[in-house]
Amino acid sequence: xxxxxxxxxxxxxxxxxxxxxxxxxxxxxxxxxxxxxxxxxxxxxxxxxxxxxxxxxxxxxxxxxxxxxxxxxxxxxxxxxxxxxxxxxxxxxxxxxxxxxxxxxxxxxxxxxxxxxxxxxxxxxxxxxxxxxxxxxxxxxxxxxxxxxxxxxxxxxxxxxxxxxxxxxxxxxxxxxxxxxxxxxxxxxxxxxxxxxxxxxxxxxxxxxxxxxxxxxxxxxxxxxxxxxxxxxxxxxxxxxxxxxxxxxxxxxxxxxxxxx
Amino acid sequence: xxxxxxxxxxxxxxxxxxxxxxxxxxxxxxxxxxxxxxxxxxxxxxxxxxxxxxxxxxxxxxxxxxxxxxxxxxxxxxxxxxxxxxxxxxxxxxxxxxxxxxxxxxxxxxxxxxxxxxxxxxxxxxxxxxxxxxxxxxxxxxxxxxxxxxxxxxxxxxxxxxxxxxxxxxxxxxxxxxxxxxxxxxxxxxxxxxxxxxxxxxxxxxxxxxxxxxxxxxxxxxxxxxxxxxxxxxxxxxxxxxxxxxxxxxxxxxxxxxxxx
DNA sequence: AAACCTAGTTTCAACTATTGAAACAGCAGC
DNA sequence: GCTGCTGTTTCAATAGTTGAAACTAGGTTT
Numbered sequence: 001x002x003x004x005x006x007x008x009x010x011x012x013x014x015x016x017x018x019x020x021x022x023x024x025x026x027x028x029x030x031x032x033x034x035x036x037x038x039x040x041x042x043x044x045x046x047x048x049x050x051x052x053x054x055x056x057x058x059x060x061x062x063x064x065x066x067x068x069x070x071x072x073x074x075x076x077x078x079x080x081x082x083x084x085x086x087x088x089x090x091x092x093x094x095x096x097x098x099x100x101x102x103x104x105x106x107x108x109x110x111x112x113x114x115x116x117x118x119x120x121x122x123x124x125x126x127x128x129x130x131x132x133x134x135x136x137x138x139x140x141x142x143x144x145x146x147x148x149x150x151x152x153x154x155x156x157x158x159x160x161x162x163x164x165x166x167x168x169x170x171x172x173x174x175x176x177x178x179x180x181x182x183x184x185x186x187x188x189x190x191x192x193x194x195x196x197x198x199x200x201x202x203x204x205x206x207x208x209x210x211x212x213x214x215x216x217x218x219x220x221x222x223x224x225x226x227x228x229x230x231x232x233x234x235x236x237x238x239x240x241x242x243x244x245x246x247x248x249x250x251x252x253x254x255x256x257x258x259x260x261x
Numbered sequence: 262x263x264x265x266x267x268x269x270x271x272x273x274x275x276x277x278x279x280x281x282x283x284x285x286x287x288x289x290x291x292x293x294x295x296x297x298x299x300x301x302x303x304x305x306x307x308x309x310x311x312x313x314x315x316x317x318x319x320x321x322x323x324x325x326x327x328x329x330x331x332x333x334x335x336x337x338x339x340x341x342x343x344x345x346x347x348x349x350x351x352x353x354x355x356x357x358x359x360x361x362x363x364x365x366x367x368x369x370x371x372x373x374x375x376x377x378x379x380x381x382x383x384x385x386x387x388x389x390x391x392x393x394x395x396x397x398x399x400x401x402x403x404x405x406x407x408x409x410x411x412x413x414x415x416x417x418x419x420x421x422x423x424x425x426x427x428x429x430x431x432x433x434x435x436x437x438x439x440x441x442x443x444x445x446x447x448x449x450x451x452x453x454x455x456x457x458x459x460x461x462x463x464x465x466x467x468x469x470x471x472x473x474x475x476x477x478x479x480x481x482x483x484x485x486x487x488x489x490x491x492x493x494x495x496x497x498x499x500x501x502x503x504x505x506x507x508x509x510x511x512x513x514x515x516x517x518x519x520x521x522x
Numbered sequence: 523a524a525a526c527c528t529a530g531t532t533t534c535a536a537c538t539a540t541t542g543a544a545a546c547a548g549c550a551g552c
Numbered sequence: 553g554c555t556g557c558t559g560t561t562t563c564a565a566t567a568g569t570t571g572a573a574a575c576t577a578g579g580t581t582t
Contacts, residue, residue: 007310008568009540013271014314021338030558039542044560049268053275054371057343061471063559067339069370072377075336076393077282078328082318109330110315116333132337210322269539270569291529300571305531324530 012038016046017055017067026064075132082107084208084217085116087250092119095219095243099236102222104203106142108150108215109134111161113143116217138162138178139171141193141205142218147178148185149207149215171196190237192230193220200225204233206240208248216251219244273299277307278316278328287325336393343368345469345478346377348511353380356480356504360497363483365464367403369411369476370395372422374404377478399423399439400432402454402466403479408439409446410468410476416443432457451498453491454481461486465494467501469509477512480505 007014020032029047036043047065050056054070079085088105096103096119105117113135137143137158147155164173172178185191193203205220221236268275281293290308297304308326311317315331340346349366357364357380366378374396398404398419408416425434433439446452454464466481482497 007313009270010274010307010310011314014316017335021335024338025342028558033558040559041542041561042540045540046271049271052268053272055275057339061473061475066342067335069339069343069368069375069377071332071336071339072343072393073370073375073395074278074282074328075332075339077285078318078330078332078336079393081286081327082330082333107330109334114330114334116330132333132340134334212322214322289529294529301530302532302571303569306569 013046013050016043017050020047020050020056020065021067026059026062026066028064032065082116084247084251088117088208088217088219088247091243091247091250092117092219095119095221095239098239099221101228104142104220104222105217106135106140106146106220107217108137108143108146108158111137111158113137113140113146115142136163136165136167136197138164139167139193139196141191141203141220141222144178144181144193145185145191145205145207145218146215148182148191149209149213151214167197168195168199170194189241192233193222194230195225202228202230202233204230204236204240206237206244208244208251210248211252216248219247274307274311277304278311281308281311281317281326282328287320287323287327289325293326343377345508345512349378349469349478349480349508352504352508352511353378353480356380356482356500359500360482362489365403365481365483366478367396367401367407367481368478369398369404369407369419372398372419374398374401374407376403397424397426397428397458399425400428400454400457402452402464402481402483405439405442405454406446406452406466406468407476407479409443409452410470410474412475428458429456429460431455450502453494454483455491456486463489463491463494465491465497465501467498467505469505469512471509472513477509480508 016032016036016038019035020027023031029044032047033040033043038046047056051058051065051068054068056065057068058065084107085105092103092105103117103119104115106113106115108114115133115135135143137147147158150158159175159178162175162178164175164178165171166173172181181191190204190206193201193205195202201222202225203220203222205218207218208216210216219240221233221240223233277293277297277299280296281288284292290305293308294301294304299307308317312319312326312329315329317326318329319326345368346366353364353366364378364380365376367374367376369375376394376396396404398408408419411419420436420439423436423439425436425439426432427434433442442452451465451467454462454466456463462483463486464481464483466479468479469477471477480501482494482501484494
């Protein structure tokens with residue numbers, strides 16, 4: 001589950017893919033090599049294979065590599081049949097309309113939080129520009145509530161991978177304080193982000209759980225300390241929990257989907 | 262370049278990934294096995310590795326696999342740094358507003374057309390739900406114009422992979438007729454889809470070319486035979502070509518981008 | 523309850539692909 | 553022409569992949 005911990009050739013190749021994606025801009029072979037643990041010819045072959053496969057795109061004019069279009073197609077499939085995202089959409093719309101604050105839908109991707117949807121209350125959706133973003137699990141509302149409901153074995157692996165970087169004075173910076181926080185979350189059924197990631201930004205979050213208590217994802221409402229307090233946001237808990245239950249219910253019962261034209 | 266033609270373990274694993282994505286719904290191991298050329302344990306290991314890597318998601322409750330969330334993250338990167346999609350966005354908005362018909366932006370993915378963006382003139386964008394779709398290259402406007410400007414070696418490989426399935430009476434069903442059509446497209450600088458893919462649906466398409474004449478993608482305006490004729494749509498050619506040139510210019514000059522919050 | 527499936531998982535020796543040091547090619551600049 | 557840099561190919565040692573067969577876990581039939 002630890003992604004880089006030996007999955008053979010495939011794992012290594014995908015690590016290279018991640019690496020290229022992480023640059024955030026098209027890169028030359030040399031740049032990848034400089035950051036890579038692989039020797040030159042090995043890396044070269046990986047890059048070639050990935051390019052062949054359409055997972056990387058090569059620009060011959062500039063001699064640069066970037067994540068390939070095949071990923072967009074695969075992500076479309078991932079998106080369409082993710083039980084969560086398409087099902088949650090109408091619920092998010094309703095929630096967003098009601099609370100008038102930023103709403104996030106997230107899932108755990110390895111040890112990170114991956115945002116699937118965002119509602120800004122004002123304007124409509126612009127998918128790729130915000131879905132697909134990642135964030136830390138240990139200092140975001142959605143991250144913590146998902147961790148709170150993760151089984152021990154997996155939780156330990158995930159915690160071992162957290163950086164515990166101190167973003168703000170309020171960031172939890174140790175596994176111990178995080179574990180306490182997770183217990184508190186389970187006890188009350190929802191969690192907060194009390195300016196732990198960004199100063200002035202607070203949020204309340206709830207997990208979306210299967211019947212068996214496994215976290216499918218999480219839901220959050222974000223606001224600022226100017227406009228809101230944690231106490232004030234706590235009033236939203238019942239509404240959030242109900243929305244989470246509704247999404248979980250739909251996810252459990254409405255599994256088969258097909259494409260729209 | 263032919264994707265499945267031997268790229269070692271990595272290629273095989275990615276073929277499995279495609280296969281799972283192609284189902285369009287979460288599948289059990291047995292279902293994949295039934296469609297797979299790989300023996301049981303081999304396939305099993307691929308599926309395990311991909312799941313480990315987050316490229317597939319496993320639902321333990323239902324024992325099903327589906328494309329994983331990691332793809333969404335990678336696609337986000339692909340999207341953000343695709344030279345084409347983010348740059349083209351404002352141009353598509355302008356074009357869409359002006360013509361009042363459906364506008365498509367597409368790229369070649371292996372031998373297929375992959376739609377990156379769509380503007381319906383009416384409502385705003387809903388990304389994942391339409392971007393990421395694929396279509397045939399030999400009988401769509403965008404597909405044909407991109408092929409028309411593809412160098413011979415690659416073109417031959419792509420044509421060899423076309424199904425030439427006859428969607429409508431007007432579909433081109435042979436490599437020869439397609440090649441003639443491609444010559445005609447280069448001669449006039451733009452192409453049509455004359456009800457070749459769907460009856461009643463027509464379109465005009467132009468390539469987006471680099472300085473060196475390599476096709477980055479294509480742009481099209483689609484309409485129906487009720488409302489429009491090919492002759493009528495031909496009037497849009499100069500506008501489309503100008504938009505394509507503008508996009509190509511921006512793509513060449515504005516290469517570095519970073520994330521938005 | 524025993525016997526019997528079926529779907530999923532593990533084992534292990536044969537085999538084949540991967541690996542990376544080294545050597546090579548292409549190309550800009552001096 | 554030489555020099556330095558980036559990207560590409562070679563090839564023998566190595567390490568990972570392969571898949572028949574055997575096994576386990578659940579459920580179903582006799």
